[in-house]
Amino acid sequence: MRLSKFKELIRDEFGDAYGAVICRDLVITELADKTPDAAIAAGVDPRDVWFAICKSQSVPEARWHGVNKNTKK
Numbered sequence: 001m002r003l004s005k006f007k008e009l010i011r012d013e014f015g016d017a018y019g020a021v022i023c024r025d026l027v028i029t030e031l032a033d034k035t036p037d038a039a040i041a042a043g044v045d046p047r048d049v050w051f052a053i054c055k056s057q058s059v060p061e062a063r064w065h066g067v068n069k070n071t072k073k
Helices: 003-014 016-025 036-041 046-056
Strands: none
Touching (some): 003 046
16 A cells, blocks of 8 residues: 555544544554554555554444445455
């Protein structure tokens, strides 16, 4: 996943302000106790980071591929 797509998903799901807080401050066990920003900086695929955020924030699976997006690819 491209970083631009990751940022779009964050913005669509959480909004600009709260999305920035999540990426900067949320420590996720699945990401080796890193924040999403730190995980991406360390080379973790943004797709894996996005799915870890979804799981940790209880985002419904129907929205894991984006709001009103087709989940079958």
